[in-house]
Amino acid sequence: MADDYILQVKDLKKYFPIKGGMLSRVVGQVKAVDGVTFNLKRGQTMGLVGESGCGKTTTGRVILRLYKEKTGGDVLFEGKEVYDLNAKQMRDMRTQMQIIFQDPFSSLSPRLPVGEIIGEAVREHGLVTKAEYDDYVDKVMDDCGLQSFQKERYPHEFSGGQRQRICIARALALNPKFVVCDEPVSALDVSIQAQIINLLKELQEKRGLTYLFISHDLSVVEHISDMVGVMYLGNLVEYGRKEDIFDHPAHPYTKALFSAIPVPDPSSKMKRIVLEGSIPSPANPPSGCKFHTRCKNCMKRCMEEAPVQKEIAPGHYVVCHLYDN
Amino acid sequence: MAKKREDGYLSGREARRIQKENRRIINEFEKKRKRKNVPESEYLTTMHDPNNAVEFDDLHTFFFTDSGTVHSVDGVTFSVPIGKTVGVVGESGCGKSVTSLSLMQLVQRPQGQIVSGQIRLNLGDKAYEISKVPQEKMQSIRGNVVSMIFQEPMTSLNPVFRIGDQVDEVIALHDGEGKTKEEIKKRTIEALEMVGIANSEGVYRMFPHELSGGMRQRVMIAMSLACSPRVIIADEPTTALDVTIQAQILDLLRNLKDRINSSIMLITHDLGVIAEMADYVVVMYAGRVVEQGTAEDIFYHPAHPYTMGLMASKPVVGKHVEQLYSIPGKVPNPVNMPDYCYFRDRCEMCVKECEGAYPGMISLSDTHKVSCYRFLDEHRAEAEDPDRMPEAVREMMDAMKKLHADNAAHAAGSDAEREV
Ligand SMILES: Nc1ncnc2c1ncn2[C@@H]1O[C@H](COP(=O)(O)OP(=O)(O)OP(=O)(O)O)[C@@H](O)[C@H]1O
């Protein structure tokens, strides 16, 4: 059964040291990711939501082993621990796991023509023969809605939406199985957003891709995901099928987050739970349940004892004392 | 004038000609603007409707650039009623910010200039024509009468000064005459408390980088509202914030606005934010207003194909669609606007008149106006025929109609309850 899962993440942790003082000694730790557990099936999309600074990007990056080490937990890609791979194995793994960044402006080298940006790594990894190379790059560009005559042009000559297409083409040229999309449409206009989201969905169907889709826009996440995870201060506080999360949100934070979404309906003005205050610092998180400082349902034990993950319905997991029995 | 090539290529000779011409035009405008001791009578005017705080009337604001004249605001007409919130929507580059900057006379000069039209600003006992107000006079209008909240509060706060000093300075500048330092500080603390900053004495001594994005935005709002302006321009005030913080800030803006009875001009590309905040909505496309009306008009009965496209392309929680609508094509080149409807090359609902000149405004009701040939009397039936709309647009229209009906039923229901 485990073969069903392309990605299994168990109790994943990533802390960053805070250096201070004259000797740059470690004086504390930012617990950016502090116990994240979920499984992802092949061909599915997991949406990851939460306020800024809650650890979404770091989660994506630790899974891809873009840091030298993790602080704790397991990342199994197709059943193998990613952090146990040797240099040669990791090189191969790089082509199978890709990332698309939030900012299509700064993530493209301004000095390379687009064809080279997309094709560079393909050549480096020897994915296709020299004879096939040009056609291959054309094909990838075509799949991503770019035209082959644009190969010679430089990134600054493209609009925001087109640059995001270039980023997608660069990632997909390596024929990955798994792609982390980190806020891929947040910097774009609504009308362009729709094009990029449709493109990502279409490519997923064509190529059987699995996505980890990070976004703070809940309506985009609902549209694109099969599974949804909600993060708060480094923890995955709720996780399950999209329908479970959106139709029956269980965690008080998820409920507050959902009620904060402005809906395009002028008669629905204000029926929301406004969360007081802002997210506490991950360097010094509250004791017990990290959400207790802002939670409407906070009980005495919430301040002392951290809740653990519970399955409240098949495949629907929540981390909250309200569901202890 | 030599015809420009489609791709915007300019010959050296053409480029030099444009530069020379630009210099001449710009100098003329600048000369007018910099005059000293201009009598007030030259820029006094009367509001067409005394209930309006601002009236934009056929405003044209252009940028004279080396590659040609950019028609950023190209004949914009709408008003902001006193005590109301007007939402301005449209995709990036459509002229939302330039419209609001024109009202502040903060368009980047010298290349950016208000070339024609009027902006009438209501000062209570009198009204000014902003495009004619000389520079020196403008100082006292900014901040006092009209103030602005920007998208990125970090860039608008000075990183090297403490929060307290920066708010003090604003208060001293606009409202500090005859006040001691202590009195000004007291006002600052009050202003910080008014925007919901709990630890106001502490924040008074902090630097901007010590605050979160939401707190910085609160400070910005405190600064802009310190002098109870008549008009608040909020340009994407929550775009850089999380939804939870956004909800707090929107709540705050709404409450403060009511407290000092000012008007808000809210610029955003988020239709959800507009629906929640705005009484009236103005939809801009390529420098022009294509549709305007009450929030109900625009959301329940969108009429312009661009407005419909925008609404259909936004994913909405709880509304499941296979594919999002995406408006085909792209915005026309602002240096080289066509002489027909600017939306025609992307429009999927054209009628034969669309071949002709740019469409004028057609009134659909007292409040609702649209610039589109589909609403000529002879096409009216066609315009409202769902079978002629792209599928995603039809779905969206159906959903909004249903929502409207449900809301009406719900309202009727609760009225009945009240009568019992
Ligand atoms: N300083 C400038 N020089 C030349 N052109 C300018 C300048 N500022 C704005 N423009 C042009 O004016 C047009 C309208 O710009 P504006 O900033 O008002 O758009 P907007 O709708 O507010 O966009 P966004 O949502 O990206 O802020 C654009 O075509 C833009 O390129």
Ligand SMILES: Nc1ncnc2c1ncn2[C@@H]1O[C@H](COP(=O)(O)OP(=O)(O)O)[C@@H](O)[C@H]1O
């Ligand atoms: N390289 C780093 N060094 C120190 N702190 C970091 C680093 N990267 C991220 N963090 C911190 O970790 C937390 C989570 O960050 P991130 O995952 O980027 O959040 P987001 O959910 O916005 O993507 C934040 O508090 C951030 O400041």
Ligand code: SF4
């Ligand atoms: S554990 Fe307690 S404080 Fe935490 S979310 Fe649940 S009810 Fe709220």
Ligand code: SF4
């Ligand atoms: S005037 Fe014609 S081309 Fe323009 S938006 Fe209306 S139907 Fe479309």
Ligand SMILES: [Mg+2]
């Ligand atoms: Mg991030």
Ligand SMILES: [Mg+2]
């Ligand atoms: Mg703008």
